[in-house]
Amino acid sequence: xxxxxxxxxxxAHLARLALREExxxxxxxxLTAILDMVAQMNAVDTRDVTPMAHxxxxxxxxxxxxxxxxxxxxxxxxxxxxxxxxxxxxPRVIE
Amino acid sequence: xxxxxxxxxxxxxxxxxAGECSSVELTRLFLGRIQxxxxxxxxxxxxxxxxxxxxxxxxxxxxxxxxxxxxxGIPLAHKDIFCTDGVRTSCGSRMLDNFVAPYDATVVSxxxxxxxxxxGKTNMDEFAMGSSNETSYYGAVRNPWDPARVPGGSxxxxxxxxxxxxxxxxxxxxTGGSIRQPAALCGLTGLKPTYGRVSRYGMIAxxxxxxxxxxxxxxxxxxxxxxxAMAGFDERDSTSIDHPVPDYSAMxxxxxxxxxIGLPREYFGAGLDPAVGERVDQAVRVYxxxxxxxxxxSLPNTTLAVPTYYVVAPAECSSNLSRYDGVRFGYRCExxxxxxxxxxxxxxxxxxxxxxxxxxxxxxxxxxxxxxxxYLKAQKLRQLISDDFxxxxxxxxxxxxxTSPSVAFPLGARLEDPIQMYLSDIYTIAANLAGLxxxxxxxxxxxxLPVGLQLIGDYFTEDRLLNAAHRYQQETDWHERVPxxxxxSSQAVGEGD
Numbered sequence: 001x002x003x004x005x006x007x008x009x010x011x012a013h014l015a016r017l018a019l020r021e022e023x024x025x026x027x028x029x030x031l032t033a034i035l036d037m038v039a040q041m042n043a044v045d046t047r048d049v050t051p052m053a054h055x056x057x058x059x060x061x062x063x064x065x066x067x068x069x070x071x072x073x074x075x076x077x078x079x080x081x082x083x084x085x086x087x088x089x090x091p092r093v094i095e
Numbered sequence: 096x097x098x099x100x101x102x103x104x105x106x107x108x109x110x111x112x113a114g115e116c117s118s119v120e121l122t123r124l125f126l127g128r129i130q131x132x133x134x135x136x137x138x139x140x141x142x143x144x145x146x147x148x149x150x151x152x153x154x155x156x157x158x159x160x161x162x163x164x165x166x167x168g169i170p171l172a173h174k175d176i177f178c179t180d181g182v183r184t185s186c187g188s189r190m191l192d193n194f195v196a197p198y199d200a201t202v203v204s205x206x207x208x209x210x211x212x213x214x215g216k217t218n219m220d221e222f223a224m225g226s227s228n229e230t231s232y233y234g235a236v237r238n239p240w241d242p243a244r245v246p247g248g249s250x251x252x253x254x255x256x257x258x259x260x261x262x263x264x265x266x267x268x269x270t271g272g273s274i275r276q277p278a279a280l281c282g283l284t285g286l287k288p289t290y291g292r293v294s295r296y297g298m299i300a301x302x303x304x305x306x307x308x309x310x311x312x313x314x315x316x317x318x319x320x321x322x323x324a325m326a327g328f329d330e331r332d333s334t335s336i337d338h339p340v341p342d343y344s345a346m347x348x349x350x351x352x353x354x355x356i357g358l359p360r361e362y363f364g365a366g367l368d369p370a371v372g373e374r375v376d377q378a379v380r381v382y383x384x385x386x387x388x389x390x391x392x393s394l395p396n397t398t399l400a401v402p403t404y405y406v407v408a409p410a411e412c413s414s415n416l417s418r419y420d421g422v423r424f425g426y427r428c429e430x431x432x433x434x435x436x437x438x439x440x441x442x443x444x445x446x447x448x449x450x451x452x453x454x455x456x457x458x459x460x461x462x463x464x465x466x467x468x469x470y471l472k473a474q475k476l477r478q479l480i481s482d483d484f485x486x487x488x489x490x491x492x493x494x495x496x497x498t499s500p501s502v503a504f505p506l507g508a509r510l511e512d513p514i515q516m517y518l519s520d521i522y523t524i525a526a527n528l529a530g531l532x533x534x535x536x537x538x539x540x541x542x543x544l545p546v547g548l549q550l551i552g553d554y555f556t557e558d559r560l561l562n563a564a565h566r567y568q569q570e571t572d573w574h575e576r577v578p579x580x581x582x583x584s585s586q587a588v589g590e591g592d
Contacts, residue, residue, distance in 0.1 A: 008455070015413060015458040016420070016435075017451055018443030027452065030513050034456055037514055040402040041472050044479070051474035052481060054304075055290050055530025056554060060333060075197040081427035088422055091433050 003032045100260045104317035108165045118168025122151035125170045129261045138256040142215035150212040167210030172265040175216035178297040186299045187219040187231040190426045190445035200297025209324045218252030221447045223301045226519040230449040239578035244503040247277030253311045254281040259581040264312040270305045272523025275535035279498035279547020282537045285311045290530035291336030294329035302411035305527040315564035319343035346558040347565040352386030357491035361397035368501045374539035374546040394483040400525040406473035413457025481529040488553045498535040498547030534560045537573040
């Protein structure tokens with residue numbers, strides 16, 4: 001398999017990553033090498049194998065549906081890039 | 096005791112208890128060493144001198160009140176992946192260069208409650224993705240045994256700092272070898288506990304089904320002390336396991352007669368530096384003289400560990416790192432045109448090359464139509480790898496082999512070739528995939544560079560791993576070696592302030 005420039009651009013878009021033009025050929029090369037290495041997995045027949053869900057077969061714990069967290073909005077918003085009146089600001093989404 | 100900087104955690108704990116030194120003295124001593132010597136290593140991202148001295152004063156008051164435990168007043172450092180309330184947590188990334196967490200990780204709060212003093216936050220590969228500590232936004236860390244070489248990664252700052260005795264012990268995290276490989280390359284004892292043994296709450300997530308925190312120390316006895324405070328159930332980590340925590344220090348001296356050790360033949364084949372293999376063989380012979388019975392075993396799916404890991408880890412990383420979007424915290428690009436531009440440029444500029452590479456691998460393998468071929472396939476292979484260990488532990492108590500196929504490699508040597516870098520972890524990754532505890536301890540030198548012996552145990556046998564490592568360290572002194580140039584006598588230079 002060999003990833004093309006447009007494959008890399010498509011993956012980067014899905015991952016919401018802006019790449020520099022000059023970095024794209026390097027990513028195409030290294031991503032191809034990694035996926036080729038990963039393809040060694042195909043040598044093994046796994047038809048009858050149950051996929052691992054958890055190494056100790058643990059299951060998700062449940063807790064009572066009660067409020068346990070306190071309101072810390074001001075602390076959380078103190079580290080945000082841009083806030084106003086308790087809201088997180090982003091560029092206009094709806095015209 | 097004249098050379099406090101060389102003292103182990105165990106010795107410092109005893110010296111504090113006996114009133115031979117105070118926490119404030121120790122804290123000043125190690126802060127002074129960091130100030131004088133860390134220019135050579137770059138092992139710290141943040142040093143918290145003022146806060147550390149406050150904590151040291153508090154620890155001394157607590158001791159005077161008769162309320163001290165074994166770690167009260169002991170200086171420590173945390174890998175900069177553990178959130179610390181009020182102190183920047185960068186995770187080695189530009190993305191979090193401005194991030195000050197509003198809470199402590201459970202590991203941090205537990206050690207704080209034990210009275211440990213935090214000297215600072217250590218350097219690491221960006222988001223713990225790397226095996227050389229060269230992917231950090233804050234620059235590469237150097238190996239104190241040879242500054243032209245890497246310390247290993249991703250907990251490279253913690254390993255270099257402890258090896259150079261800039262701090263007596265430190266925390267680390269291990270997703271595919273990130274505690275054990277730097278421990279091996281820097282001559283330390285490092286333990287990755289059973290998955291679920293140490294809380295992941297507040298430990299910035301890379302690959303959630305593999306990540307586990309643990310200690311990086313000078314000896315197994317020290318690791319036992321530190322793990323004692325770190326381990327235990329935490330309701331704030333949904334994958335924490337409610338399993339009793341034994342007294343790790345109490346088990347250290349148990350005799351090894353009759354202990355069955357398995358040597359996987361797949362760990363001694365092509366790819367292993369023969370000189371490293373020789374040191375490992377010598378260590379195994381020490382175990383035989385201690386009464387252990389050694390036999391060859393097979394872990395037939397060993398070669399599948401690296402390919403399986405490079406599906407599971409990037410897939411989970413791409414999902415975990417989707418939270419960094421430039422909206423609520425972390426880096427935001429300048430003048431975004433629209434929301435898509437804000438996301439893409441904040442992430443493109445905030446993440447470094449290796450992190451972007453792994454996010455893209457993860458995005459690719461999880462994209463529509465590929466799930467069965469990649470992630471599901473990998474989880475099936477993970478089961479086969481885990482089954483290999485289950486069968487092995489039916490006949491042996493511990494598995495021994497090399498931690499890393501080579502000693503520390505030169506800076507830059509593997510940076511352009513990700514596959515070569517990934518193969519640094521060929522012997523460590525399987526324990527993460529299976530969720531097993533594993534430990535690396537120093538077992539000799541090749542050309543002046545440390546070699547690590549890896550011991551892998553069955554689930555929740557951290558006590559046995561520490562016991563086996565401790566007994567070896569009673570017979571050998573590799574773990575007491577200090578890199579030349581970092582062993583200045585504390586008296587000769589005066590106590591740093």
